[in-house]
Amino acid sequence: MAIIRIAVAAVGLVAAILPVRADIRILASPGGEVGPFLELFGRVRESGERVVIDGPCLSACTLVLMTVPTERICVTRRAVLGFHAARSIDRRGRIYAEPEASRAVEAAYPEPVRRWIMRRGGLTSRLLLLRGRELAAIYPRCR
Structure with missing residues (x-):
């Protein structure tokens, strides 16, 4: 977890010092705390700034x-x-499902993403990967 926090902090620092209208490039993010x-x-x-997704953007990434306008995201x-699905980890390291949080997150995704997730059974503990042509049908390719 410390590595994820450091990586997120470093990305935050980079985002804070880049000039306005620069691209934010996501090269690889395993996710982490929301x-x-x-x-x-x-x-x-x-x-x-525009967000360029240029590698894995998983989980909380x-x-x-749902945060950056769709027209400012490219892949x-x-x-x-x-x-x-959303989940929590208690102090003993046990993982718990968070169904209400999962429903809220799913509802907040843009409609085309939400439809894609629903066609695959919704958010569950199984990782759903959106890539290739299916992803390019939702978000434009970066130029």
């Missing part, structure tokens, strides 16, 4: 889709979005 991602993507939304051929 809070730091929402904070980072909220700053990106306010900055007006996909919150970019490369390497882009992969990974979705799963």
